[in-house]
Amino acid sequence: FFEASYPGERNPLGSPPSNLTRGDGQLRRSMSWIRNSALLSSTGTDVEDPVGEEASETSPLRPEPSLIRTFSLSNNRLIRQLSTLSTSSGLLQTFLCRICLGHEDVREAFNVPECRHQFCRACLAGYLSSQIEDGQTDVHCPSVEDKTNERCGTVLAPADVEALVEPTILAKFHRFKARRDDPGSSVCPWCGDLQTGEEEELQRVCSKCSRKYCFLHGTAHSQEETCAEFEKRTKAEDTETTAFLKKTSKPCPGCGAITYKYTGCNHMKCPKCNDDWCWLCGEGILISGPFPSHYDRRNALSPCAGKQFTMDGNEEPGLDLDLGRAGRILRFVLYYSPLALPLWLLALGLYIAITALALPCLCSNPEFRRSWLYSPGWAMTTMVNLLWSLLFAITLCCIGAVIAAVLAGIGLLYIGFEISSCCFEIIFALVCCPCFCIKEICCN
Incomplete structure (x- = not known):
């Protein structure tokens, strides 16, 4: 809002430097006064005109009080004004609620004093109400650590519960807490008042409404009928x-x-x-x-x-x-089967490449040429052997890759880790397929 003051000037509104003409300096000085006057008048502070009507180029501006003395406002008033300005401008400070995972207004936040976790008041109140309805009296903070996934062990104090839940839920909280601390206490079924007594005292009289009830069965049977007779009936x-x-x-x-x-x-x-x-x-x-x-x-x-x-x-x-262990394993195999198709194609390519590299080496052997190449029908025999070895190698490769992936996946899932079966299938294809191919070629 303020013009930058020139070096060495005492007046924050500033007077024009000497190298400016009278018109430029007057315009700059007037704009500075208008801006500051508008700001100060919006905050409720009266400011006098720093420029006299008869001011001229030769008569310097009279010094003004500093901005620190001009803005003599209390801290609370400034905070209220800043809050009003931020609200009207739409710029609000937000926080991340750990329950609804939404960015909410920081004024609606509730900080747990012990662990400093922040939640929406409505979200935390709903969580507390649900826990109290289930009979919980020691309600833990619902926050979960991002890195370790561990739950917060902080127990919310009764004062925090009183500040958040409704009166009806709060009454239940106090009743449950009293029943937990004193097993002999009971709640009158007629008026709902909390009564104290010994566990052996079955027939009780409410101190508030003076009506009788049973410690074990409430109002299920009359006072003339004992608990044993009622249970038998x-x-x-x-x-x-x-x-x-x-x-x-x-x-x-x-x-x-x-x-x-x-x-x-x-x-x-x-x-x-x-x-x-x-x-x-x-x-x-x-x-x-x-x-x-x-x-x-x-x-x-x-x-x-x-x-x-x-x-x-x-x-x-x-x-x-x-569904049986076999059905679950089959479901696991079918779940990962689409990932194995590219690897099977890779195994086929490896087999063809190794066969193409190994065949010239075998043909260069004189004994191999005499026993196989020069025998009648060697071309047809070679083609048939190659086809059978190719089919056998691909079948074993696929079966082995699936079995290895299933066993590795089951083992890792058993100890609590998850990893894609692609790694095991790739390793199996790269290591085992060449062995199958060389074995088939050498055996023939």
Whole structure:
């Protein structure tokens, strides 16, 4: 906004140098005054005219106060003005949310105090609400490190939860936390107030609403009926419930907690022991990145390859999930078979080239010429032998390349690495095909 001052000048608005004419200096001085006057008036600061009406070329400009004294505004006022200008100009400072992966306004960010990870307030509030609904009281930061793919181990403080979630979710959070810290505490089924007591005290009276309830069964039975009588009476119903749960739910392989899946993918995370496991096969899942290798279509060792979103259990009962090891290996071979076609053509070219180089060497041998070349029908015999050896070498080369690629791929996938089978097929073609060709030619 400001004109550059001339060297040695005290006045920041500047007076024209001596080599300028009166008109040039007056125009430059007027433009500087107009610019600074417009800027200062927009910030609410009154500025007097630095140029007198009777100023002339021989009368110098009177000195003005410095810009530091002119802009005598508080820091807060300047920050508010800059924020208003940036908002009106559309230039906003943004940050990358680690949940929605979107660039959002920095004013909507929430910084986790312990680890300094930034998230949208709405995204982090939704994550906290989901975790609390699942019964989690120690909610970890959802951030994942970019280089190591490790989850952040920071536990959000109760103050952070209170600042983000809604009052109803916050009440659940406090109830779950109290129940975890005190196994003898309970929630009144009538008014929802948290009650404390001993675990042996089954019949309880709410201190807030003065109504009675059972510590184990809530309001399922009256006070006149004991818990043993109630369980005996409902034993048949419990059997049906157990059968239904056995059909529609599965136990966690880590802690045995009964888990019911009603929507989403087949990657399950137990809210009790924090283990990751597969809903389809019940095996544990090793998390080594954002996408589990357990569901990778190229993983020939996994019975659930390519089935992360396959509906099962409640949706399709009785679905046979295990296709067999042979079927998975065949799927793996067919997945990489298009990559082997150029290598097979390369093997054919190598065989023809080696045959063309080896045949003159064999023909230069006198014993070879006497026993083969001068025998009756040697040309036809040579052609037939070459064709049979070519077919045999190509067949063995293709079979060997596929077997080597499959075995190498399975071995590398088993230890957790992935590599294209092209490397193994190229090595196999370059090393084994010449051996086959030389063997066939020399044997004939």
